[in-house]
Amino acid sequence: MTLHLENPAAASAAQITTAPAATRRRPSARIGLWLTALPLILVLGWALFPGLFTTADPIAGVGAEKFLAPSAQHWFGTDHLGRDIYARVVHGTSQTLLTAGLAVLIGLVAGTIIGLIAATAGRAADAVTMRLVDVLLAVPGFLISLIVVTAFQPGPISLGVGVGIASIASFARVVRSEVLRVRNLDFVEAAFLSGGTYGSVVLRHILPNATGPVLSLLAVDLGAAILAISGLGFLGFGAPPPTPEWGLLISEGRQYLGSAWWMTSLPGLVIVAAVVLLAGFGRQLLKIFRF
Amino acid sequence: MGRYVAQRIGQALLVIWLAYTVIFLAVQLLPSDPVTIFLSTDSAVDQATIDNMKRQYGYDQPLLVQYFAQLGGLLTGDVGYSLASGEPVALRIGGVIGSTMALALSAFATAVVLALAVVVAATLTRSAVLRKVVLNLPPLFAAVPVIWLGLVLLELLSIRWGVMSLFPDGSFLSLAVPVFVLGVHVSAPIAQVLLKSIDTVYSQPFIDVLRAKGASASWIFFRHALKNAGGPAMTITGITVGTLLAGSVITETVFARSGLGAVVLQAVTTQDVPLVQGLVLLTASVFVAVNLVVDLLYPLLDPRILKSNGQGSPRVLAV
Numbered sequence: 001m002t003l004h005l006e007n008p009a010a011a012s013a014a015q016i017t018t019a020p021a022a023t024r025r026r027p028s029a030r031i032g033l034w035l036t037a038l039p040l041i042l043v044l045g046w047a048l049f050p051g052l053f054t055t056a057d058p059i060a061g062v063g064a065e066k067f068l069a070p071s072a073q074h075w076f077g078t079d080h081l082g083r084d085i086y087a088r089v090v091h092g093t094s095q096t097l098l099t100a101g102l103a104v105l106i107g108l109v110a111g112t113i114i115g116l117i118a119a120t121a122g123r124a125a126d127a128v129t130m131r132l133v134d135v136l137l138a139v140p141g142f143l144i145s146l147i148v149v150t151a152f153q154p155g156p157i158s159l160g161v162g163v164g165i166a167s168i169a170s171f172a173r174v175v176r177s178e179v180l181r182v183r184n185l186d187f188v189e190a191a192f193l194s195g196g197t198y199g200s201v202v203l204r205h206i207l208p209n210a211t212g213p214v215l216s217l218l219a220v221d222l223g224a225a226i227l228a229i230s231g232l233g234f235l236g237f238g239a240p241p242p243t244p245e246w247g248l249l250i251s252e253g254r255q256y257l258g259s260a261w262w263m264t265s266l267p268g269l270v271i272v273a274a275v276v277l278l279a280g281f282g283r284q285l286l287k288i289f290r291f
Numbered sequence: 292m293g294r295y296v297a298q299r300i301g302q303a304l305l306v307i308w309l310a311y312t313v314i315f316l317a318v319q320l321l322p323s324d325p326v327t328i329f330l331s332t333d334s335a336v337d338q339a340t341i342d343n344m345k346r347q348y349g350y351d352q353p354l355l356v357q358y359f360a361q362l363g364g365l366l367t368g369d370v371g372y373s374l375a376s377g378e379p380v381a382l383r384i385g386g387v388i389g390s391t392m393a394l395a396l397s398a399f400a401t402a403v404v405l406a407l408a409v410v411v412a413a414t415l416t417r418s419a420v421l422r423k424v425v426l427n428l429p430p431l432f433a434a435v436p437v438i439w440l441g442l443v444l445l446e447l448l449s450i451r452w453g454v455m456s457l458f459p460d461g462s463f464l465s466l467a468v469p470v471f472v473l474g475v476h477v478s479a480p481i482a483q484v485l486l487k488s489i490d491t492v493y494s495q496p497f498i499d500v501l502r503a504k505g506a507s508a509s510w511i512f513f514r515h516a517l518k519n520a521g522g523p524a525m526t527i528t529g530i531t532v533g534t535l536l537a538g539s540v541i542t543e544t545v546f547a548r549s550g551l552g553a554v555v556l557q558a559v560t561t562q563d564v565p566l567v568q569g570l571v572l573l574t575a576s577v578f579v580a581v582n583l584v585v586d587l588l589y590p591l592l593d594p595r596i597l598k599s600n601g602q603g604s605p606r607v608l609a610v
Contacts, residue, residue: 135309138575138582140533142540147314150559150567151321151328227436231541234438235556250438257442258450265446268439275434 033288036281043274046093056084058091058244067260077262079252089267092244099160099238099245100225106164107221111171112207112214118172119179120202130176133169141166145232154237156245163228167221174217178210185209212289216282223278230271246271296587303583310575311365314568315358324350325564329374348372348565370572371565375557380569383554391550394469394542395535401474402531405432406482406524414489414512429486433479437538441472441545459548469546473538477531484527488520495519522593529585532578 046053056074061081068078076085118129136144145162152158182188183206191201226246232238233247241248246267253263321328326345345351348371349360361371370380406429413425448455448468455464492498493516501511536551543552551570558566 131305131309132313134306135313135575137530137533138306138310138578139314139571140537140574140578142533142537143571143574146555146559147317147567147571150562150564151317154559223434227434230436231438231537234541235544237559247436247438250436250442254442257446261446261451264439264442268436268443271436271439272431272434276431279430279434 030288033281033284036277036284039273040277040281043093043277044097046090047097048094050087050091050093054084054087054090056087058083058088059242067256069260070262070266076266077260079260079263080256085249085263085266088244088249089246089270092246092249092267095156095239095243096226096229096246099156099229100163100222102157102160103163103167103225103229104218104222106161107167107171108214108218110165110168112175114168114172115175116179116202116207118176119183120198120206126176129172133172136166136169141228142231145228146237149232149237156239159229159232159238163225163232166228167225170221171214171217174213175210178213179206182206182209213286215289216286219278219282219285223275223282226271226278227275292590295590299583299586303579306579307576310579311362311572312358314571315361318564318568319354321564325374326350328562328564344374348374365572370569373558373563373566375561375563375566380566383566384551384569384573387550387554390548391536391539391543391552394473394548394550395539397466397470398473398477398538398542399531399535401470402477402481403528405474405478406485409478409482410485410489411512413486414516415508426486429479429482432475433483435475437472437476437541438545440475441469441542444468444472445545457547459546465546469542469548472545473535473542476538477535480527480531480534481524485520485524488523489516492516492519518592522589525585525589525592529578529582532581533574536574536577 050058061079061083065074065078065082066080068074068082070077074084074086076089078084079088114129114133118126118133141163144166145159148162148165149158152161188201188205191205196205229238230247230250233245234251236251238247239245241252249267250264250271253260253265253267256263318325324345326341326348330341330344342351349357352360364370368381372378373380373383376383409425409428413422416422416425445455445457445468448464449457455468456462459465498511498516501515506515539550540552540555542548543550544556554566555570557563558570
């Protein structure tokens with residue numbers, strides 16, 4: 001979690017403590033980045049090429065292999081239909097990442113546009129857009145998702161859109177504060193003085209220099225979206241049952257809590273690991289990009 | 292001071308009014324009107340029934356009339372009627388809000404205690420290992436899905452060890468476990484912000500002065516650092532209201548507790564738009580009210596805010 005204090009006294013004090021240049025050059029920051037990035041690349045591999053990581057069928061079960069405890073053959077055990085749970089986790093990755101990715105994409109694009117307008121288009125625009133962001137913040141993201149799911153049938157797309165709308169506010173605030181910071185730097189003024197138009201300066205100078213914290217938020221928010229989607233999927237608003245999806249795997253295991261603990265515990269651990277890694281990755285990115 | 296209070300209250304009312312307006316507009320953007328959506332699952336309904344129901348609920352009126360009628364109703368505490376049960380939405384929500392509030396408030400208290408424990412341990416311990424472990428707790432807490440922690444505890448406590456019943460029976464554990472699960476979830480952002488602002492406070496010169504005067508580590512922490520770091524933590528506390536409410540809904544479902552969660556689920560699965568609208572307005576109002584209280588208490592903790600008034604609110608931007 002990143003924190004920007006708008007209280008000027010506190011903000012300057014925070015800048016003194018972060019010791020920016022030293023951190024950026026410290027090799028341990030790069031090592032930390034790779035330590036979190038490598039497992040995430042594995043997860044990305046699960047999403048893109050699930051067949052490389054498991055040969056078991058995620059949809060069709062083997063009748064004779066119901067409720068098998070985790071073993072060398074079935075790492076995460078099997079479920080009530082004799083399906084390999086590890087295979088279902090691997091094959092469910094793409095569904096989960098696609099829904100979460102859609103959410104983050106919506107948050108990023110809409111948030112960037114709103115944040116840019118707020119920071120560059122004058123005080124009136126700033127006041128209006130920031131009040132709208134306040135409204136978005138005032139309605140819990142969970143309920144925004146529920147509104148979208150109520151209005152359009154429950155399913156992965158409406159779920160992703162709902163979670164995405166809910167994440168617009170945090171992107172808008174980060175983009176706004178970053179753009180405000182960059183806009184007052186000398187080189188931006190120089191770009192304007194040497195004849196740059198509003199559009200060209202924003203696109204070529206302000207936006208590229210404001211990306212660090214936004215990228216970091218992107219990673220953290222992807223984790224948050226995975227959590228939100230698994231929660232809503234548990235309530236039954238996500239992908240329909242035969243599809244493997246991380247949140248759905250946990251809720252399917254709910255009925256068999258007594259007989260097969262592995263059905264909920266192990267897919268849940270994968271979610272925990274993924275979200276922790278994404279948050280860590282985001283923190284490392286922020287360390288590297290801090291000016 | 293008077294100006295600050297008036298400004299905050301005005302802003303809070305503005306946000307609630309905006310929230311109402313945005314929700315109203317969002318409902319207009321739906322593919323069709325709430326009644327048609329509600330009845331769409333039932334194929335045996337003819338147009339006359341739909342028109343009749345639309346008239347009863349006022350959805351046949353011009354938009355402006357609907358807007359102001361609903362806004363007027365809002366001011367008198369009438370938030371419309373549920374399409375599924377015909378009950379007033381306010382009654383439907385009011386009937387279950389007590390149990391959810393009890394869960395949310397106890398979970399919040401647990402979260403604050405947990406966050407404080409993390410911060411105290413991280414700041415006052417001399418063991419670098421313990422400090423490192425404790426510092427990694429909040430990100431871990433933030434990553435644990437409420438459903439998962441709830442189900443794992445349910446499996447261990449009621450099925451494996453049999454010390455807790457599967458369904459709420461009023462016993463201590465059947466109350467404490469959901470509170471703990473939700474508390475862990477909510478403690479993460481509070482602890483993270485508190486840790487960060489404690490760090491900021493410790494880098495300020497007055498801490499060095501205190502040290503030079505010979506104050507002990509715990510004296511500095513409890514008498515000086517904690518108070519100075521409290522502001523941002525209080526602000527983030529206001530922002531966690533949404534997390535708390537959303538978490539309550541999921542916790543209630545996991546532990547089969549009655550409350551707002553059941554109403555939310557029913558409202559969404561039956562596509563009962565007025566009920567969802569009421570729920571959203573309610574949570575938005577609770578959120579705004581809590582944050583108003585936080586904003587009003589803030590100057591008591593940090594009077595500098597009043598001086599820099601107009602420059603910005605004591606808001607923290609949490610990501």
